[in-house]
Amino acid sequence: MPYSLKAAAAAGVLLLATACGSSGTSSSAGGFDPPDLKPRKQLGKTEGKVNLIAWAGYVEDGSNDPKVDWVSDFEKQTGCQVSSKTAASSDEMVSLMKSGQYDAVSASGDASLRLIASGDAAPVNTTLVPHYKDVFAGLKKKDWNSVDGVPYGIPHGRGANLLMYNTKKVSPAPDSWSAVFDQASAHKGKVTAYDSPIYIADAALYLMKSKPSLGIKNPYALDQKQFDAAVDLLKDQNRNIGEYWSDYLKEISAFKSGNSVVGTSWQVIVNATQAEKAPVKAVLPKEGATGWSDTWMISAKAKHPNCAYKWMDWIISPKVNAQVAEYFGEAPANEKACALTAAKNHCDTFHAADEPYWKRVHFWTTPVAQCLDGRKDAKCVPYAKWVQAWTEIKG
Structure with missing residues (x-):
């Protein structure tokens, strides 16, 4: 999602990441060779907590507005207590992910490739995220969230x-x-x-x-x-x-x-x-x-990976994805979310299912x-x- 840059603090991070190579899907230029990290094969017992980095409005627990809360039910259903850090910029997200203190991040396309190139984000096993099957095809395996057809995150929304x-x-x-x-x-x-x-x-x-x-x-x-x-x-x-x-x-x-x-x-x-x-x-x-398309990415150093996977599936589940898309003001990632927004014209307003519209949008990708x-x-x-x-x- 859009950000305001903190250039000085991030300069070292930027130089490192841009030196690491390029991006791509299976149809990309090739030659981008991220660290050899493997996605999880299966989930285990949840760890009881998860630490997230997110854009403002993505992890709402009712403290900002009592009517806006999709965290509490997640905590009840999974036993994973959510701690979140709101980031003001993509560069802040990249820097925080390097600390190893966070399990997942809602990265925009101008940050995601940096996280992949530096080995801070791990590939994702989408079979462990059941709601991934309902994500719009136009958001899967794109330049900013995958390398050579390997997904490095779960699409959240776009604008x-x-x-x-x-x-x-x-x-x-x-x-x-x-x-x-x-x-x-x-x-x-x-x-x-x-x-x-x-x-x-x-x-x-x-x-x-x-x-x-x-x-x-x-x-x-x-x-x-x-x-x-x-x-x-x-x-x-x-x-x-x-x-x-x-x-x-x-x-x-x-x-x-x-x-x-x-x-x-x-x-x-x-x-x-x-x-x-x-x-x-x-x-x-x-x-x-x-345009921008945000992706939930899991840290290669995640201390609570099972809870992080549960969160990634939760945030793109139809009801929750509808809530966050409406609260934030974006097109949801999950096709089934469109039937569940409070404003029945939300997905029309934000062109959620209008793939010809999105074909005219060049989503942020790290140069x-x-x-x-x-x-x-x-x-x-x-x-x-x-x-x-x-x-x-x-x-």
Whole structure:
């Protein structure tokens, strides 16, 4: 799920992970050779507790809202007492997982490959997770959660990064990311963008369509020339940015006040901003979009692996997956969750079962030196360099 980067603290982690290789499914570039870890063959007696790292809103026990609690029933049914640490960023998750104190993490695609490459995440035996069979096919064995067809986690949910705009200030209604790039000067000082190095992929995605001569095939696989073009585009955009956002409440406030009129957003933010009576709409632009898909991954050093497996199955069980998807604001991973959401149109709003929609979304994947688009004759820019460039872009 989206994050705000803590670049300095994570620099060592990033350099290590990006040096370790690349990603992929069985159809990927190959050559990414994670440590030889084996998934569990069977489950044993539960250990009585489980320590989780999660995004805010993923592990709710009623303490934030008495009506929002899917942890208590899990504890009653399994005997596994849940301790959770809320992480503010993917880099914090990577760092915490290295400590060996946690059993599982709800990693986004910009963290998952780092955890696999460094040997901090273990492969998962999906036969030990009965509800995995009901996970949407479009979430299984993808670049960000598997290597050579071996799953390294259990999909939790997904979302797209949309283009949100003020219907009274932005006319005609935009259908292209050009609204925040080539045409951003029309709303100088009121353009907003997501505050993260992974946002460089949004510029690369736009250049895929607007400058085909660059030959970009995957916004997370950029050679130096392609990367430089994306960075230059973002430096140009910076002159028109009013503010970058990572806290979604700040984006809602900025659109409500009129300080922002166009920029990247999430469906949950669109819904909340409309609920605040702000005149906004959102679109998945014609170029497609980047997006995020979160995966529950088990630590290779898990001290409570049996409880961790029980948790992974619980969080994607239909009722619980419906609850968390609705509370958080995302498309659930479990197909059967759609019949159980309180708002009957939730899965339609978040395009849960709309696979053609998701085919237009390029999910966050950790950029690594070996190009993820299959090129053997090129070297791609790894994530550590994205972090450095992001600092330069923002000035």
